[in-house]
Amino acid sequence: LSDIGNDLESVLLSEQQLNDRLAEMAAQIDEDYKGQDLLLVGVLKGAVMVMADLARRLHHPAEMDWMAVSSYGSGTKSSGVVRILKDLDADLTGRNVLIVEDIVDSGLTLSWLLSNLRSRGPKSVEIAAMLRKPEAVKVDLDVRYVGFDIPNQFVVGYGLDYAEKYRNLPFVGTLAPHVYES
Ligand code: PRP
Ligand code: MN
Ligand code: MG
Numbered sequence: 291l292s293d294i295g296n297d298l299e300s301v302l303l304s305e306q307q308l309n310d311r312l313a314e315m316a317a318q319i320d321e322d323y324k325g326q327d328l329l330l331v332g333v334l335k336g337a338v339m340v341m342a343d344l345a346r347r348l349h350h351p352a353e354m355d356w357m358a359v360s361s362y363g364s365g366t367k368s369s370g371v372v373r374i375l376k377d378l379d380a381d382l383t384g385r386n387v388l389i390v391e392d393i394v395d396s397g398l399t400l401s402w403l404l405s406n407l408r409s410r411g412p413k414s415v416e417i418a419a420m421l422r423k424p425e426a427v428k429v430d431l432d433v434r435y436v437g438f439d440i441p442n443q444f445v446v447g448y449g450l451d452y453a454e455k456y457r458n459l460p461f462v463g464t465l466a467p468h469v470y471e472s
Pocket of ligand 1: 450
């Protein structure tokens with residue numbers, strides 16, 4: 291197996307850039323939910339990195355729960371077909387829910403998730419996403435906390451995969467063409 295670095299073309303967002311922005315997002319979330327209940331809902335598997343890094347920067351005693359949904363399959367395009375692979379443990383009745391996601395691409399996953407979670411009787415449901423592709427969004431979606439708006443290119447790292455790989459990169463980058471071609 292070759293080193294993961296050999297498969298990369300460029301670094302779009304460095305670890306430092308991600309960390310700086312996460313600190314700002316956490317401060318804003320602390321302020322907005324001060325003295326209130328807060329349940330963070332991480333969307334597996336992509337949100338693992340941002341959930342861990344955002345949650346540990348909060349001063350708020352937030353709870354963490356996880357849901358696994360999938361829309362991409364193993365390719366690079368969103369299908370719009372969302373499947374629940376693992377549901378939440380928590381009852382959302384009366385809760386302030388903050389969905390934590392790695393990326394809003396077409397927005398189809400989050401749009402579906404929002405209506406699903408809203409039907410469970412929460413007090414509020416908001417979204418925090420580390421990345422958003424404004425040119426790719428197909429639905430009207432109100433994302434309360436956005437890390438970075440990025441160009442409409444296929445990116446990996448910091449939770450984002452290509453065929454389940456590259457999630458473990460500590461930064462966001464683009465893949466070298468040979469990775470797709472092989
Ligand atoms: C990816 C990503 C988001 C979603 C965004 O998840 O992590 O959850 O797609 O795409 P959309 O805005 O076009 O719906 P994926 O379904 O690949 O599952 P994963 O998190 O396990 O990689
Ligand atoms: Mn995902
Ligand atoms: Mg994926």
